[in-house]
Amino acid sequence: MSQLVVVDGDIVDVEEAHVSVLDRANLFGDGLYEVIRCYSGCLFELATHVSRILEGAKALGILHDWTSESVELAARRLQAETGIMEGEMYIQLSRGPAVRTHYFPKIQSPTMFITLSPVRPIPEGARTVGTSVITCPDMRHGWCHLKTVNLLSNCLAKEKAARHGVWEGLMLRGLDRSALPRTVEEYCDVPGELSGARPGDDVAGWVTEGASANLFVVKDRRIATPPACNILPGVTRRIALELAELAGLDAEKRPVAAKELLTADEVFLTSTIGEIMPVVNIDGHLVGAGEPGPITKRLAEMYTDRVASAVCQ
Secondary structure (H helix, E strand, C coil), rough: CCCCEEECEEEEEEHHHHCCCEEHHHHCCCCCEEEEEEEECEEECHHHHHHHHHHHHHCCCCCCCCCCHHHHHHHHHHHHHCCCCEEEEEEECCCEEECCCCCCCCCCEEEEEEEEEEECCCCCCCCCEEEEEEEEECCCCCCCCCEEECCHHHHHHHHHHHHCCCCEEEEEEEECCCCCCCCCCHHHHHCCCCCCCCCCCCCCCCCEEEECCCECCCCEEEECCCCCCCCCCCHHHHHHHHHHCCCCEEEEECCCEEHHCCCCEEEEEECCCEEEEEEECCCECCCCCCCCCHHHHHHHHHHHHHHHHHHCC
């Protein structure tokens, strides 16, 4: 089936869309991206996502002529042309093609492309009965606050999760170990970092986020999520914090120790595609009673209402 995409402002068939092999996103991961959920033809939080990718480009010194208005227009044109009502949009902005040198080219020719596909399936029951996750070392670089296309470590975490039959890999830093794994098998095939621990153990390290989601823990009705340090502060994370405030819940941004995952009453993930997803099992340990907790359920309901309100406008 033919697919339409936007390449540098033009809508073309995917077979006619070309990006240079010398594009720095291809050579160095020198680019940024956003994923936007499309509900009933509405691109949810489009302006927020576009603002973030343009702010990221400014932070990385990617020189381009795009404006918020022109990107949003291109995105809406693509949705209208494809007619996809329930989907996920991908926007990528790179520094563009140049002779392969590590330092930035003096003249930049940035590349932007946009795709829109039917939304990927979420495991049945994940949002209602909860999902399982596995922990793994966080091997990413320090600029995690920018949504760059440097996603190898995220892919490894997702691969580890897939090999263990769970939804997500939670990444831990500050682990008590002398060396990181050196092969895919060493990284993926070993049990989760907390699999041998018990509640109350003095486990080393702290949790940053999932491979494609932000993390929240709930203890004694108090919500905590890691601060904007070594994480990508997601759009859905921000909305979840807003909803918690509206619900009169105590929510804070602070470091979350790995050992807290073993004693939390509730744990949930937030992401554009997964929305607010309860976690009921971490490395084989049940979270709370092993079912979605009341706070997670409440925030998920409020999120659904927020989406419905945006779609109806």
